[in-house]
Amino acid sequence: MTAQLDLATVLLLHKSSFLVGAFCFLYARWQSPRDEGLGILASGFLFLALASTLAGYGEQKLLPPYLWTLSSFTLGIGGYALFWIGVRRLSAGRRRLADWLALCVPVTGALIGLITHFQVVNYIRASVFNATAFLFLAASAVAIISDRSREPLPARAMLAAAMAVGANLCLAVVIGLIKPGIVPITTTYAFFLSIICHFAIALFALVLVKERAEAALRRSADTDALTGVGNRRWFLAHLPKSSWQGDCLIVMDLDHFKRINDRYGHHTGDQVLLAFADLVQKNLRRGDSFARLGGEEFGLYLPRTNKAQAFAIAERLRRAVEELQVVSNGQSVAVSVSIGLTAASGTERSWEDLFNRADAALYAAKRGGRNRVASDLAPAEPEPLVLSLDRAS
Template identity: 50%
Template sequence: MDLATVLLLHKSSFIVGAICFFYVRWRSGATPGLGVLAVGFSLLAIASTLAGLDERLHMSDNARTFWSFSLGANGYGLMAVGLYGLSRRHSSLRDWWPMLLPVTLTLSAAITPWYVDNGLRASVFNGNAAILLALSGLVIARDFFQERLTARFGLSAAIFVATSLSALVVLGFTFPNDAPLPPRYAFFLLIICHFAVALFVLVLVQERAEEKLTRLANTDMLTGVPNRQHFFSSLPKSLGPGDAFVLIDIDFFKSVNDRFGHDRGDIVLVDVARTIARSIPPSSVFGRLGGEEFSLFVRGETEASAFALAEQIREAVNTLDLVFEGKQVSTTVSAGVALWEANLTEQDIQKRADQALYSAKNNGRNRVELFTGIGLTDSSPAPERRLARAG
């Protein structure tokens, strides 16, 4: 393949990437990193265009070579900055430190015309690219543990392959007789990697948007805890010994809305939901069923431990200190607990937990009731006595 065709493909890979990044950023809003990536790809496209022009540009060869080198080197720097922001999902001035290398190279080229040596310029340019690409790939791969999206594998792989190819180009110019791959072949493969990087960046943005929609669909918008749909869809397909349901209801919630308004009632809902979420094991399935009612599913429990967990939740909610319009508001919950028994379905256990909750409401509220195999536990207003009976 002739040089003109290779340069055309090289320029096209960056133009396509820049257009895609600008478009997606325009459609999706201020996605961190996309704008910087688009500018970086644009600079690389301009640099590639300058490299393919001749004296018809009305610019001296030295000037054309300098601007081609400096724009390309800084384009790779902006690519690294953009990938940092994209991976971390936020923009920060600290992410701009990769620009130190290309800016330093640009200043050195402006002071001393070492760049006129084609071999030296190509080695430095691709060495700069290899370093910046390697740093970007490490960040993309490392952040997988904070955001487990499969597109990160493809993006980091494309970046690391591009890193290796840029390094091979450096070797090819430094040791022309011993290079494992001629620079022109490595350069051509590098073009494919540029397309792959652009592709996987777009896939990452799409996967992130889909994950956000899924999270919104499964989250109660007011309290931030899982909603009814997510709670029931997260339950295991089959139940067994030790599986327990806990239904929790805020006491006298309607009176809070009537006395202080629904906005204060929302504050109570949020505080209670967060308190419950902090009080339960990480393996629990928890959600807001609707209104002031919440549900909890746990495994590996006994009657005593399930009751103790519900009691722990009740006591944690009791510690909430809410003051509306200068008045202390006492927030309490009632809870009903039921465990799986042979031949019971999921609906049967939930019905038993609901019956236990109903009993807790009738017996004075701010209490926990356990549904045993022979019915409800004998109620008592003293938590210590209730816990002893549960055991």
Template identity: 55%
Template sequence: MTIHLDLATVLLLHQCSFLVGAVCFVYMRLQSRSGEGLGALAAGYFSLALASALAGLGEQHLLSLPVWGFGSVTLGVAGYALFWIGIRRLSSGKSRPMDWWALAIPAVVAVLAFATQFHVVSYLRGSIGNGFAFASLAASAFCILRDRACERLPVRFLLAALIAVGALLALLVIAGLLVPSVAPMTPIWAFFLRIMCQFAIALFIIILVTERTEAELRCVAETDMLTGIGNRRWFMSSLPRSMIEGDALLLMDLDFFKQVNDRFGHDAGDAVLVSFAEAISRSLRPGDSFGRLGGEEFGLYLPKMTASEALATAQRLCGVARGLVVECGGERISLTVSIGVAIAVDDQRSLTDLLKLADAALYAAKDSGRDRAVLFDPSLRAAA
């Protein structure tokens, strides 16, 4: 069965795909605080919808060829320039004033159209317009993948793939116009498939904004706002419910922290907490989990440790804290930390049990003079 596509219908669908996308971008821009670039994307989609509308009026002989040809090619190039600007800003989350220089390209195209009248020749107009669409879409797909190192959202791969497919379809349109005998499909079919691709691109741009917002909310919910490390909720959720033999749990408590607040003020206390968290974070392995449990208490999870290694690590961290001197308001503040260490063994593997053991060891460290690490042993079981 042969399916025939009517050009006027395809152009109408083309306009609708861009209008729907533009309206969605405007709505998301108004609703989201993570939508840098959505304004430019909406403007680009509106420009492309207008270019398609002019082409549709031309096909119905309601506008003269010089008018609709000029308008469709310049607005189309401007739309894809705005699309690239929007993707650059959306992908990186940054506003780059230099990006707006891309709008000089449609101005150059307009000048060339006036000078050469290429826009009245169908295959030249289509080839130039789709050539710029290919360049814009390929550059946009590259931006999405390049910025993944700074923001690892799963949707980036799908969005980049869809934009790359759009770029490929633009090449197929050019091939159908210039070398129809060897082109794998007619330009109108490639154009029709681009409509489907445009709908999908708009959808996945919205998903990217949504995933980014969710990631930001999750970060806020799981990050201690003072120190920048994980909070109690994050720390507890990062630990396995059932420990394996060799997992170590350390509970840390800054010594005499209340006296720091009382003597130097809460700003000094905050500076101490931040300095301590930064110093400990720099001393850990990649697989370790470190979080602030509340007040001056911190937790540290060390996988794959023997008891002697865990105790040695805790003693080293005591030395890190002892070497810190925090300057605040002209005052030099020294600090020490007490650490309780518990390690999972065959009959003590639940997270709840290990927390109790580490807490008992922490109390033992404080009772024996502070500024030290104590490994839980059976003599502390009554305290646990």
């Protein structure tokens, strides 16, 4: 198969792969509202396409050797430097000014070329170029994998693999130029395989952007826009479908919240909701689920927790809310919460039964004067038990 590969055709396809990748990145950048490094990736591929074009003209004797060797070398290294910067931004999702120091590599290479003219010697120029490409591609693969724990998207593994294969192809070219015969692959065949890698890199980079957008939509659908905690849909989805015996459900309602809105304004009401949600989140245990169910009502699911433990947790939260300081327009806003809890006995037919019992306990806490915790009793007993406390609001 190696003998059937024509170098001129391979170089044309090599350049075309960069152009196609660049246009894919530009289209995705146009469609994406976020700056995810796609524009920089497109610039890197365009630089590499231009470098490949100049090299092709040079091989056809259409340009002076000194001109095309230096320009194609500098543009090619610059393209890989831009590629690495774009990958870093794509992977991390944020700008890092220090990444632009990578452009010092092509600038330094151009200066050395102007002084020493090393680029005129083909095997030296090709060796240095492919060695640098290997380093940038390998570093890009590491960057993609390193951010996987923060954003575990499936496309990361495939994108990193495509970059790793491309890096190894560049390394194989370097070894083949320095020690011919050691690597069982010709430079022409390595260029051919790298074309596939370029398409794969462009493909999986776009898939990564698509997966990220879909994950953001799922988070948006499951997250309360104001407080940032889960919403009712998310909360219900995270409750176990069965075998909830030994778990507890807590429903909380901020006291006199309408009065806060009427007296201080809705902006202050939003501040109260944010402060309350933040306080509860800071007191969650591993495995607990907390969400805003609607308005000023919140839910808390406590797995593997008996009623006594749940009561202690609820009382600790109640006291913390009572001490919460929310200041609006120089005025301190008093905040308190009524809490109803119930424990699953295993006889419930659905979570609706538990919610009804927790709601009944919550209403008992409100009837008892608010700012207190109430627990439901056995079904035969007429009224939930209310824990009376010093201060009621």
